Amino acid sequence: MTAETIPIENGQQVGVLVTSSISILIVIVAVGLRIVAKKIGNRIDYSDYCIVAAALWNTAMHACCISLVTYGGFGFHTTEIYQRFGPETATFFFKGIMSFSILWNATVCFSKLSILSMYAALIPMSSMLQWARILGALVVTWNIANILAAFLICRPLSKNWNFALPGTCGSQPSFYFSMGIVNLITDAVIIALPMPYLYKLRIAWRRKLAVMALLSIGVGTWAITIYRQTLLPNLDFTDMTYEGVLATILSGLEPAVAIVLACIPLMRPLFSKTRNTANSSFSYGSSTHTSLFSKKGGKVPDLDPTATFSELMDDNDASSQIELQPIKTSQIVRVSSVCSHHKQVPANLNHAITVETRWEVRRE
Template sequence: MASTDSATPPPPQPVETSIPIENSRQVAMLVTSALSMIVPTILVTLRFWAGHKIRRRLDASDACILMALIFTIGLHVDMYVMVLLGGFGFHGTDIVQRFGMDTLVLFLKGILAFPIIWNVTICFSKLSVLFMYASVIPVRRMILACRAVGLFIILWNMGGVLGALLLCRPIALNWDKTRTDGTCGDNRLFYIWLGIINVIVEAVILLMPVPFIYNLQMKIFKKVVVIGLFSIGWMTCAVTIYRQATLPHLYFEDMTYTGVLATIFTGIEPSIALSLACVPFLRPLLRRGNKLMSTGHDSQYASAGSTLRSRQGLSSRPFKELNDDSSETQLQPLGPDSLKYEAEVSNQGPRQPVNTSGGAIVVNKQWNVVTGTRGD
């Protein structure tokens, strides 16, 4: 008597031993993944180089951005594995017929790891921005806001990791679709809500520094420039929103073919967020060229000032607008949270003999701080 298992046809034997690159979907994924690794790596390197130029000490923001870069590279290595070894870009039935069932299983394991790595990457990149905010705008309200949003991000991304692992129970059901002893949740709904929360959190993070920058005492043009510098992260929101528009068209039973576009934009999103988080730190590299160009111009004022004589009137002296020598790392808005110092000074000390044989007038003053208070 024949067993019941003999009625089930055996899986087809693979016809091809290697996966060729033969369609535009595969090329698009490989190219975008390469760029998504190269560009953030360059910008993170420039960020650390700029910090070295101004001798800026490394902080938690730098540690988070480095971790985000590592996981971003891991995310796109996973995509390479899915394309080159898992048949990503072909129909699922074609993968089984041409490359064997093991190839499809490898892809399904890779697509399971993808949202897990994505959540960790997004978490570190957003935390890096929040640590930057707390360092650049060190006032109590901003620090408390960063802590609250940071805690939510950690909990949300931990939930995303657990959701990806527990969506199918047992976990082997993610890649072994022949099992009948488990259940799977709604994959599409899971990814849609994950993306919606991501857009909301991104918008909150981008709007957080605006009120503080608005209260800074600086020219309107400079305020607009600073706000624009912090607002370039809206590009990440645009990518996320477009990615969300592709999710309703996913057919998870043929994820290897229909999930290409959504996966591409899911991989691009943290790379853009990571790259844009480095832009505010590149200012020392941009200002270096301006300083070199203005060296000769400034020396004219130095030489002119040294040749002034006492007979020259005040109106004939050359003046130039002072360069912005504000801190490279901190913005200090005036308000109830800012620190203010008051001091009284007195002019003390004996007069020093003055040699006026050269025809110049020399004024010698000494100042001593006699009292000091810190304002509330």
């Protein structure tokens, strides 16, 4: 039997519809602007693919929220749903809220992978790549575990949407609470990950702090997460259709805001007077050796990440001028033997002196 369309009668329903619609819109706009900014220099990379995937999952998640209102009675008490709209509507809701949990995990997973992939491109060092891969593996494992737990928390599975069936269920509020705590911890670790590398950048402190602030912008989601966490312990899951409205709104906003904040640091080319072009020496994300998803074979060369952060900084800043200077200990004399397997080398060329001059690019 097809679920009945539910009339919009209260503010809670309107709140879900408005926030979900806005969340879909702002994420699509933010990701679209990010892609345009990256295409200015033809630098689409794995972090962009991940953020697009996160945007698609975000759209599906909020479409699920909207359907919970229009077909699941979200915003009404469960008893009222049974009385006015029938058990099919309640069943639709509880199946939908389980789907919401799965979509939430997929959205969060790809948004975090996008950030880690961005770090791997911005900081082309073997240690950063190793840490990014370790954290990426933990994020994927954690989200898969959450999805499995959503299916296994009630036995049999159908008890998730039919509480009258014999069987057992774990505490859904406790499950969602622990999921939020782990999400908060992983956010903190991911934000802290690039800070030691940023501290060592050879740039002015004012600009260094600006880059740190840009890459720490994800803390903006913490207020949403913490407030949501305070609501979960007292949540009555049997009346989730009414009691869980605000917690669900905040849960939907959290990854949407995270996606938008992950896009903001990479939008600067759209607003810069001097845009990077395809001929620019800036090579963000162009190296296959520093990709989060590249094969692990071969040694990753450690490069100076200072230049790669030009995408995040103001080119018009007087402190951003690049000066080519020789290293103080620049002249190295090396004696080498010259030999050939094909022809006789004159005796006076058996030994040669090679003089090397090394140059260093400094950003003053």
